[in-house]
Amino acid sequence: MAEVEHRVLGVLGPLLPTHITRPAQRRLLSVLLLHAGTDLDRDYLFECMWGNDPPRSARNALHVHISGLRSAIPDDIIATTAHGYRIDPDDDAFDVVAFERLATAAHGEIHPSEQLSRTTSALDLWRGGPYQELTDDTFAVPEVARLEERRLGLLELHMQVLLALGQHNEVIPRLRQLVECFPLRERLHEDLMLALYRSGRQAEALRQFQSARQVLGEQIGVEPGPALRDLETRILLHDPDLGPTDLRLARYNLPRPTTSFVGRDEHDAVNVAAHPFTDRDLAADTTFTSSASSSCDGSDAATSFRTEVDRRCGLLAFQDRELLDDVAVFNGWFGLSDIEAVCAGGRDRAAIAAALMRIVDMSLLLVTRCDAGSMRYRMVVPIREILVAPRRSSHGRVEERYVRHYLSRALSWGQDRSTSTATPATVDDNVDNLGVPGNHSSRSR
Numbered sequence: 001m002a003e004v005e006h007r008v009l010g011v012l013g014p015l016l017p018t019h020i021t022r023p024a025q026r027r028l029l030s031v032l033l034l035h036a037g038t039d040l041d042r043d044y045l046f047e048c049m050w051g052n053d054p055p056r057s058a059r060n061a062l063h064v065h066i067s068g069l070r071s072a073i074p075d076d077i078i079a080t081t082a083h084g085y086r087i088d089p090d091d092d093a094f095d096v097v098a099f100e101r102l103a104t105a106a107h108g109e110i111h112p113s114e115q116l117s118r119t120t121s122a123l124d125l126w127r128g129g130p131y132q133e134l135t136d137d138t139f140a141v142p143e144v145a146r147l148e149e150r151r152l153g154l155l156e157l158h159m160q161v162l163l164a165l166g167q168h169n170e171v172i173p174r175l176r177q178l179v180e181c182f183p184l185r186e187r188l189h190e191d192l193m194l195a196l197y198r199s200g201r202q203a204e205a206l207r208q209f210q211s212a213r214q215v216l217g218e219q220i221g222v223e224p225g226p227a228l229r230d231l232e233t234r235i236l237l238h239d240p241d242l243g244p245t246d247l248r249l250a251r252y253n254l255p256r257p258t259t260s261f262v263g264r265d266e267h268d269a270v271n272v273a274a275h276p277f278t279d280r281d282l283a284a285d286t287t288f289t290s291s292a293s294s295s296c297d298g299s300d301a302a303t304s305f306r307t308e309v310d311r312r313c314g315l316l317a318f319q320d321r322e323l324l325d326d327v328a329v330f331n332g333w334f335g336l337s338d339i340e341a342v343c344a345g346g347r348d349r350a351a352i353a354a355a356l357m358r359i360v361d362m363s364l365l366l367v368t369r370c371d372a373g374s375m376r377y378r379m380v381v382p383i384r385e386i387l388v389a390p391r392r393s394s395h396g397r398v399e400e401r402y403v404r405h406y407l408s409r410a411l412s413w414g415q416d417r418s419t420s421t422a423t424p425a426t427v428d429d430n431v432d433n434l435g436v437p438g439n440h441s442s443r444s445r
Contacts, residue, residue, distance in 0.1 A: 015132065028049060028062075028066070028069065029133075032085065039082075040085055042083060045062055046058045046062065066078060077090070096147070102122035103153075106118035106119045112161050112165050120158070122154055130143075130147045152182065159191045160191060168194070175192040186212065186228050189224075189228060192205075193209055193231055193232070194243075197242060203361040209224070237336070309364070309387075320355045323356075324364060324365075327343065328384045328387040328388045336353060336375075340352070366380065
C-alpha cells in the first residue's frame with residue numbers, strides 16, 4: 001500500500017497520523033472512523049466525546065476540533081452534513097478497508113501461494129489492539145470484537161495455508177502460542193495436531209487432542225467437536241489423506257538383530273534396541289544407550305537392558321501391556337490388520353492404534369510408514385525375547401490364530417505374485433512372519 005497521510009490503525013496499534021497529539025482530536029477522529037461513511041449528528045458526537053454531561057460550549061468545542069482535524073489531514077475527507085459530520089477516507093488510506101479487502105481476497109483465493117501473500121499483507125497491517133483511543137467505550141465494543149474475530153479467522157487461514165505449503169515444522173511454535181492465547185478455538189488445536197502429525201510427532205499430536213479435550217471440558221463443559229474428534233481418529237488410523245510426515249525409520253536399514261539376547265554380541269543386542277528409539281525424553285536415559293552398554297560386560301549389559309525394559313513395561317497401562325505381550329508373537333513387521341486377525345482381543349481399531357502409539361512412545365516398538373501410507377510396527381529381538389519367555393506356555397490361542405493368519409497370507413501371496421499385486425515390503429513382512437510365532441530366528445534383515 002502506498003504511503004498516505006491519513007490511516008486509522010486502531011486495529012493495528014496507536015492511532016495514526018501520529019502528529020495529531022491533542023487527546024480530544026484523537027478521540028474525535030477515532031469516533032468518526034469507527035462510523036466511516038456514516039452521517040453522525042452532533043448530539044451523538046457530544047455523547048461520544050463527553051458522555052451524558054457535555055459542556056455548554058460543546059457545539060463550539062466540536063467545531064474547533066473538526067477544524068483542527070481538517071488542518072492535520074486532507075480536509076476534503078471530513079464533510080459537514082445537515083446535522084453533523086461524516087468522514088469519507090480514501091479506501092487505500094484507511095487500514096480497516098485495506099484489511100477487509102485483503103482478507104476477503106485471501107478467503108476467496110484457491111492458490112495457496114496467493115493466499116499466503118494476501119494473508120501476510122493483511123496481518124502485517126495490525127500493530128496492536130483496535131481503536132486504542134476508545135478502549136473504555138461500550139459503543140466501540142461491537143466493532144472491536146468484530147475486527148478481532150476477523151483477524152483471528154485470518155490467522156487460522158494463514159496457518160492452514162502454511163500447512164498446505166508443507167511448512168508444518170515451521171508453524172508449530174506459532175500454533176502453540178495461538179493455542180495458548182485462544183484455547184477454545186478448536187480449529188487452532190486441529191492445525192497444531194496436523195502440524196505435529198505431519199512432522200512425524202504422532203504421539204504429541206494425540207496428546208494435543210487430550211489437552212484440547214481437557215481445556216474445553218474445564219472451561220465450558222463441552223466435548224471436542226466432530227472435526228477435532230474425526231482428526232484424532234484419522235491420526236490413530238494413520239489416514240494417508242492427512243498428508244506426508246517426516247517419520248523416516250528406514251525399513252531396510254535397521255541394525256541387524258543378533259541371534260540371541262545373551263551371547264558374544266551382547267553390546268550389539270543393546271545397541272539394536274537403543275538406536276531406533278524415537279522417544280525424546282527416554283532417549284536421554286543412559287541405561288538404554290550404547291554408551292552405557294560399552295561400560296558393562298556382557299552379563300551387566302543384559303541385566304541393565306532387561307531392567308530398563310521391565311521398567312518401561314511397568315509404566316504402561318494394563319491394557320497396553322497386555323497388547324504389547326500379544327504382539328510379541330510377531331517375528332517381523334506387522335500392521336493393524338494383522339493385529340486384528342491375531343490378537344485384537346475385542347479391541348476396536350482406533351483403540352489398538354492409540355495403544356500402539358503409547359507403546360511406541362515408550363520405545364518398546366519400532367514404527368515406520370509404508371509407501372501406501374499405512375503404519376507398520378516391529379519389536380526388536382532382545383525385547384521380544386524378554387516378553388515371550390514367561391508366556392511361551394500361555395500363548396497357545398494367539399499362536400494358533402497367528403499360524404492360520406499367515407498361512408492364509410502365504411496362499412494369497414502366490415496369487416498376488418501371479419497378478420503382480422504384491423509389494424516387496426509386503427512379501428518381506430509375510431516371509432518374516434511365516435516362521436514359528438515369537439521365534440526371531442526365522443529370518444533376519
